[in-house]
Amino acid sequence: MENGRSNNALKPMDSEQLREYGHRMVDFVADYYKTIETFPVLSQVQPGYLHNLLPESAPDHPETVEQVLDDVKAKILPGVTHWQSPSFFAYFPINGSIAGFLGEMLSAGLNTMSFSWVASPAATELEIVVVDWVAKLLNLPEQFLSKGNGGGVIQGSACEAILVVMIAARDKVLRSVGKKALEKLVVYSSDQTHSSLQKACQLAGIHLENCRVLKTDSSTNYALRPESLQEAVSKDLEAGLIPFFLCGTVGTTSSTAVDPLAALGKIAKSNEMWFHIDAAYAGSACICPEYRQYIHGVETADSFDMNAHKWLLTNFECSLLWVKDQSALTEALSTNPEYLKNKASQANLVVDYKDWQIPLGRRFRSLKLWMVLRLYGAENLKSYIRNHIKLAKIFEQLVSKDPNFEVVTPRIFSLVCFRIAAVDNDEKKCNNLNRSLLDAVNSSGKLLFSHTILSEKFVLRFAIGAPLTEEKHVKEAWKVIQEEASFLLSK
Ligand code: PLP
Secondary structure (H helix, E strand, O other), X not given: OHHHHHHHOOOOOOHHXXXXXXXXHXXXXXXXXXXXXXXXXXXXXXXXXXXXXXXXXXXXXXXXXXXXXXXXXXXXXXXXXXXXXXOEOOOOOOOOOHHHHHHHHHHXXXXXXXXXXXXXXXXXXXXXXXXXXXXXXXXXOHHHOOOOOOEEEEEOOHHHHHHHHHHHHHHHHHHHHOHHHHHHEEEEEEOOOXXXXXXXXXXXXXXXXXXXXXXXXXHHOOOOOHHHHHHXXXXXXXXXXXXXXXXXXXXOOOOOOEOOHHHHHHHHHHOOOEEEEEXXXXXXXXXXXXXXXXXXXXXXXXXXXXXXXXXXXXXXXXXXXXXXXXXXHHHHHOOOOHHHOOHHHHOOOOOOHHHHOOOOOOOOOHHHHHHHHHHHHHHHHHHHHHHHHHHHHHHHHHHHHOOOEEEOOOOOOOEEEEEEXXXXXXXXXXXXXXXXXXXXXXXHOOOXXXXXXXXXXXXXXXXOOOOOOOHHHHHHHHHHHHHHHHHHHHO
């Protein structure tokens, strides 16, 4: 063909070609992991860097995989922030593993579309099984298991999970009080709740003036006080409003605060509110019996969500959502077009996960979770979590020993919140100093950590959870932070 170039062209799907190129791609990724420590953790590129490096339009003729991989090395990798680096301590981790990677490959290989049971029965049935398995690892109450009215589903993200349960809760309450009452519905959370709640309110049509963001402070380590909730609910009831949704968090994003679930759940129940628990990050830790206490009270919840993609070795996306009453989801989210009708669905014999989520289409995500659970086993997963928490304790001790620093909130899981302590009680100067420290360390490329604001203090967050992180990486990171801090303090 033209220029002879298409001789190398990939066919849409040819087993031998797939074998050859698949090996090459796995080699590429394996080499990436082997050399990951040689990259600056934080990408050093400037906004728009890629535009000038790539052609204005797509190629008319096929190029080779080698050409593309050369470009990945030269042009893409410089713009990648290396979330899988052992020196990545920012935000919360996003876990990958060999098992998760293999599961993703298998899912891409089978490339099914499993919106309803009949579209690919194994996808739905495996999801039901593995989500039940994780529920049992977490010792969730039986009502969340698939055998009764409840059950679990894999969502793409914790944000999607919170949106679907809010829509379910909204429709449930509106069915009893009438559609016109939408403007009276009130949502409760703390000022530490993830921003996804606000987005869910916006998308679900909840009036923003009816979103109660209840203040927390250091006296409860930023956990929501049940008294604050009760007070707000009583006030809203007096004003003729309808409290309908409460979000509690286990492991808040800023500082891993744990809301008192049992007490909050009691208030939710006595006011007929939907109680959702967001344990996106910390939920994984609760598979360890010694951390299960942090979800004590989950029995009072209507829904519970955790991200296996954050801290349970399962590649993104894999957010596990359980509900006690699956009909609340399906009543809000079901559609039944003619072109999807089938005997199994009509006879109500099966779960059609399209009715538990926002999109119609869905990937075979359960494969990667199944791979992770089988190839590591629950005991290894627990050790994995415990090791990160042990490393966080080591980091916390290192910070505590240095008089220039302070630990800001007590560490619970694998996040340490700390900062250079205020000099001469000058909080503004202290905030600036900590900001400069963060910028200087991160721009060195040696490690990456992040920040938050707690009680108007600029606080540094050091979150351990990357699969490759070892004690030496934590100690090395601390050395870099300490050295940079000494330099800043000496100025
Ligand atoms: N909830 C909490 C407590 C989080 O920390 C995060 C992200 O870090 C989220 C929700 C959002 O998670 P996702 O990216 O899966 O939507």
